[in-house]
Amino acid sequence: MSRNQEGEAPLISGGSRRQVSLFDLRVRDEFANDEAKGSAPVSRAANYVTPGTIVTKEMGFMRGHGTFVNPSDQSLVASVVGAVERVNRLVTVRGIGGVYYGEVGDVVVGRITKVMQKRWKVDINGRLDGILLLSSINLPTGELRRRSAEDELGMREVLKEGDVISAEIQSVYNDGSLALHTRSVKYGKLGPGTLVKVPSSIIKRRKNHIHNLPCGVSVILGNNGYVWISPLPNGRMPGTNLEEEDADGKNTVLEEIRITKADRMAVARLKNCIAALSKSWLPIYDTSLMYAYEASTKYECGELLRPDVMQEIGELVRQQMALEGAGS
Structure with missing residues (x-):
């Protein structure tokens, strides 16, 4: 049984010996309450079950x-912890x-693993590259x-093995692999920064996953569980004159930033805050990041x-977050 990068308790993936997490207990209690109310599990749009639970x-x-x-x-009995989904008669x-299962429109952060003919393979923390x-x-x-053909010969000048990129899922192939695209100024190769891996399920789905936080840090919250933290806007490489479209549609040259x-x-502090949120199994989005950052200011960065x-x-x-929910 594997542990994630930040040392959280191992998640349930089947098997006889396993460590029960707080999330597992919470899901089990919710499911028990649903059974007590007499609700049919398979009829619900999003019902969470644990291994061994009768789905239908x-x-x-x-x-x-x-x-x-x-x-x-x-x-039918569930073999993993997760949400029950039904498409017609398929459960x-x-x-x-x-494993991350991507959807069209998801923002992902990945690392180039191989340069192939007219394409790159990207590690996006999924079942397939x-x-x-x-x-x-x-x-x-x-x-x-x-x-x-000249563009194909110069592919490594654009992206090579080990480069970290941000992209959007364009489509899903028949075998389950995901087709990516970077046809936007907010996507592409990322510069200096740090990559944090968290469970993809705690990345809260929002309209925008690229944020410039007030603490002077830019963060890209990939739906695949890879989070990119950089002190630069969108993680751009310093010392490279990249062009970006402004509001008028004209290209402006970005200044070199040191x-x-x-x-x-600031990057290291935010990284440790993300580790704390992941350890507590809390949703990660821009508001929770700022809550954690403000709560961490009374400690040194290493103490986090x-x-x-x-x-x-x-x-x-x-x-x-409870106060925010009560206020809304």
């Missing part, structure tokens, strides 16, 4: 991913905290034209990695 006893349903058939009564359980076609990127010159020690400390401090920050953020 009705006949005629097809077994999908995350389920298996009980030989004794032919009922599946989408796992939580495990993402595919970024040469025709799905903006050329360095900014012109719109068909890609030629990274100071204060910028590095202490378990007691991480727990305290998680409780403070949980209280702030």
Whole structure:
């Protein structure tokens, strides 16, 4: 059983020996309350189950991913922790905290793993690597034209192995792999910064996943669980004259920006705040990040990695979110 990068308790992925997390207990209690009310699990749009839970006893349903058939009564039983989904007569359980299943329109952060013919393979924390076609990127010159053989030969000058990029999911192939695109000035190659890996299920889906926080840090919250933190707008490379469209549609040259020690400390503090939110299994979005950052100001940056401090920050953020929910 694997642990994630920040050392959280291992998530349930099946098997006889497992560690039950607080999230598992909370989901189990919610499911027990639903059963006490007599609600049918499979009829709900989003019902969370744990391994061993009977999803449905009705006949005629097809077994999908995350389920298996009980030989004794032919009922469908969940094999992972996740949300029950039904498409017509197909019942599946989408796992939580495990492999990322992308959807069209998701913002992801990934790392180039291989340069292939007219495409790049990108690690996006999913079951399969993402595919970024040469025709799905903006050329360095900014012109719109068909890609030629010269462009294919110079692919490593644009993106090479190890580069970190931000992209958007354009479509899903039949085998489940994801097609990416970077046809926007807010996507593309990322410069200096730090990459944090968290469970993809705690990244809150929002309209905007790229934020310039008041603490002077830019953060890209990838739906795939990869979070990119940079002291520069959108993580642009310093010392490179990149062009960006302004409100009038004209291209303006970005000025060279130097990274100071204060910028590095702000990035490190926000990284530790994300680790605290992940440890407490709290949703990660711009508001929760600022709550955690403000709660961490009374500690030194290195002290934020202490378990007691991480727990305290998680409780403070949980209280702030409860007050926010009560006020709304």
